Amino acid sequence: MFSFRNSTGVGSFATGVGSATMSALSTMVMFNIIGMVNQLPGVLGRLCGHVKLWWFREVQITIPEQGREWYVHNRVFSAVETYLGTMSSDRALRLKAGTDRAGRNVMLTMDDAEEITDVFLPVSGDEDKRKARTREKAINVKWSYYCRQMEKGGTARLWNNEKKYYMLTFDARHRPEVVKQYLVHVMETSRDIEMRNRQRKIFTNSMGGAGDQLWTKVVFKHPASFATLAMDPQKKQEIMDDLETFSKSQDYYAKIGKTWKRGYLLYGPPGTGKSTMIACMANFLDYDVYDLELTAVRDNTELRRLIVNTTGKSIIVIEDIDCSLQLSGSRTTKRNSPGDEEAEAEDDEKKEQKKENEEGKKKKKEIGESKLTLSGLLNFIDGLWSACGGERLIVFTTNHVEKLDPALIRRGRMDVHIELGYCDFEAFKVLVKNYLDVEEHPMFAKVKELLEMVKISPADVAEQLMPKNIRAKDKASRCLDDLLQALQKLKEEKLRDEKTKNEQEEKEVED
Structure with missing residues (x-):
């Protein structure tokens, strides 16, 4: 949200008149004449527009902190504040120090009634002209910051009696470029700065x-x-x-x-x-x-x-x-008989599924179906x-x-x-580098051999590689030895399960 305001200049119309009253009167008369003529169609109306640009040389855009509703923050104000942040630290003479919204970085902003100038290069729609643009085509704009104390009254805004706003001032001839290009440039640049500085x-x-x-x-x-x-x-x-x-x-x-x-x-x-x-x-x-x-x-x-x-x-x-x-x-599996429930209780995978279903039902009771x-x-x-x-x-x-x-x-x-599968030797090398800062070790060959024989998750490997005493000089050897013992245990369990399975199969064949 922002509002326009033209700053008035009397110019040569009041030349030779020493009275301030006559100056104000002349300005009012000229404004009224231009307003009436501006209603006329055709050439006269366009001529009036040029007269206004000549008479009122500057345009001002006010960008308040609050939007139209007092409880709504004006996003344009925040964008301008971000855009002017680096510029203020380089050019402004009077500054205020604070932190960004995340509270991490020091942020310098303009102090009350401080002014800085920005230079903007308008972009032509013609690509050739865009490449050929020069500093002579630059537009100078002026930024000012104001903080005014408001009188406390019987309104809902008693909690905040400060009115903060930025004022953008520029030559009236550049109104189209400033409104259509410069303000867009400010918003886009602000978004880029916020993306670079933001916390995820x-x-x-x-x-x-x-x-x-x-x-x-x-x-x-x-x-x-x-x-x-x-x-x-x-x-x-x-x-x-x-x-x-x-x-x-x-x-x-x-x-x-x-x-x-x-x-x-x-x-x-x-x-x-x-x-x-x-x-x-x-x-x-x-x-x-x-x-x-x-x-x-x-x-x-x-x-x-x-x-x-x-x-x-x-x-x-x-x-x-x-x-x-x-x-x-x-x-979901349907259970039609007690025998099915007994079979499910004997199967590890179905028991896990049953537990998940019960947890899901519990959540539904808490939050609704x-x-x-x-x-x-x-x-x-x-x-x-x-x-x-x-x-x-x-x-x-x-x-x-x-x-x-x-x-x-x-x-x-x-x-x-x-x-994402079980840990192999390549994944192990990354883990041992992360946890122990080791790239080569005599135990690596045995670890590689066992990893090819058993299934172990990277999380379990990482747990074994976590040093019990981080100050120990031989922590790498101790952790690798713990890992080898865990892998050897898995190997023995695997061989025992395979032996049991083979015996059951042989027994079924005999029966």
Whole structure:
């Protein structure tokens, strides 16, 4: 929100008249004459416009801190404050020191009644002229900052009796360029500065509320990066290249008629780094994270409201999608007889599934029965509502990819399928470098041999590599020895299970 005001100048009309009253009277008469003539059509009206530009040489735009409603913050004011921040520290003589909104960095702003000048080069629509523009075409504008104490009265604004505003002053001849180009330049530059200085956030959806209250946010400070991610280097590089290509492909997506988004399916056993992979993506692209808890979404309408209130440059995450709201029919098994329940109790996988179902029912009792459907979720991924916003990643994670509805994870919805498996030797080398700062060790050969024989998650390997005494001189040898013992134990368990299985098979053959 901003308002225009022309600063008045009497000029030669009042030449020779020493009285201030006559000057004011002459200005008023001229203004009234111009106002009446300006109503006339044709050449006379256009002539009047030129006279006004000559008479009133400067235009002023006021940009107050509050919008039209006193409780609404004016975003243009914030943009100007950000835009003038660096400029103020270099050019202004009187400054105020404070911190940015995050409270991290010192921010210098103009003091009351301080003025600075900015230079703007207008852009011509002709490409050749744009390349040939020179400093002679530059437009000088003047910024001023004011803070005025307001009289306290019987209004609802007693809590804030300060009126803060910026004043932009420029030559009236440059009105089109300033309004159509310079102010847009200020807003865009401000957004770029905020993106560079901003703190990433992680959001989670909450029950009820509206607008921003649909999401609760905290600062996102996860230290994970692709440099420390335990994964095959070649596979890791492929993921990084895909992410970088996506972030630079806005024009390409518009050309082919697709929404600027990309879906990632991360699947694998527990502890293989699915959540860490999401943190790496967010840090690599400098994106916010929206952790969408589907069990807290009442229906498809609320899901749409949530999506509309997300921003670009973000990752929308649904973890353990196979456990969310029974969206896949394969997640529920019907029990028709006591014998089926006994069989389920004997099967480890079915026992785990039963536990997940009970937890899901408990959540539903707490937050109410959800009416979210698979159709509503699919529309969020690649339907009409997926076009609300751009430059977003949609990431699903699951431990059981085979239990998901094929329609949910087909290519075009989940464009990239990434399997995060058990720890191999390449992943081990990354982990031992991260935890122990070791690149070579005599025990590596034995570790490699055992890793090829057993299945162990990167999280379990990392736990063994965590030093018990960080000051110990031989901590690397101790941690590697602990890892070898854990791997050897897994090997023995595997051999014992295989022996038991073979004996059972032989017994069945004999029977």
